[in-house]
Amino acid sequence: MEDCHRCPLRDTCTYPVGGSGKGYIMFIGEAPGEMEDKYNIPFIGLSGRLLRNAVGNDNYFTNAVKCRPPDNRKPTASEIEACFCHLVDEIEEVKPAMIVYIGTTAYSLHRKISAMYPGIPYLFFYHPAYAIRRGKAKEWSEEIGAIIKLIKEG
Numbered sequence: 001m002e003d004c005h006r007c008p009l010r011d012t013c014t015y016p017v018g019g020s021g022k023g024y025i026m027f028i029g030e031a032p033g034e035m036e037d038k039y040n041i042p043f044i045g046l047s048g049r050l051l052r053n054a055v056g057n058d059n060y061f062t063n064a065v066k067c068r069p070p071d072n073r074k075p076t077a078s079e080i081e082a083c084f085c086h087l088v089d090e091i092e093e094v095k096p097a098m099i100v101y102i103g104t105t106a107y108s109l110h111r112k113i114s115a116m117y118p119g120i121p122y123l124f125f126y127h128p129a130y131a132i133r134r135g136k137a138k139e140w141s142e143e144i145g146a147i148i149k150l151i152k153e154g
């Protein structure tokens with residue numbers, strides 16, 4: 001991915017941030033933010049830490065788009081489309097038993113992913129940044145934390 005120039009985001013980001021982690025649940029977010037771009041690790045900014053603290057680190061974390069959009073703007077539909085091949089590579093490699101879409105950008109890929117991988121169950125949650133903006137971070141993290149804990153206890 002380092003040399004990928006399938007969309008213009010590579011011209012302004014520091015690194016493409018690939019997914020990382022171990023576990024059978026794959027969390028898919030929107031795109032790297034400032035911290036992720038700086039340290040080349042997904043979900044380590046304010047929103048990412050809220051998610052990791054709620055669901056634990058024993059999961060695979062990635063994003064719909066691997067390069068940070070300038071000023072943290074939303075990635076465009078064509079950028080999401082251009083980057084989809086990298087997400088497919090990750091799904092092929094990780095073979096997740098469950099996919100958790102974090103935010104509407106990630107969830108916009110659900111139709112394509114479920115057509116390609118019809119057996120994988122999924123969940124959708126609002127993005128933690130949205131919960132933080134609305135003053136609902138505690139409720140958001142308690143809800144997602146409880147659901148993921150139940151799933152892991154199986």
Ligand code: SF4
Nearest residue numbers: 004006007010067083
């Ligand atoms: S966002 Fe994805 S498609 Fe665009 S340059 Fe980065 S890795 Fe390539």
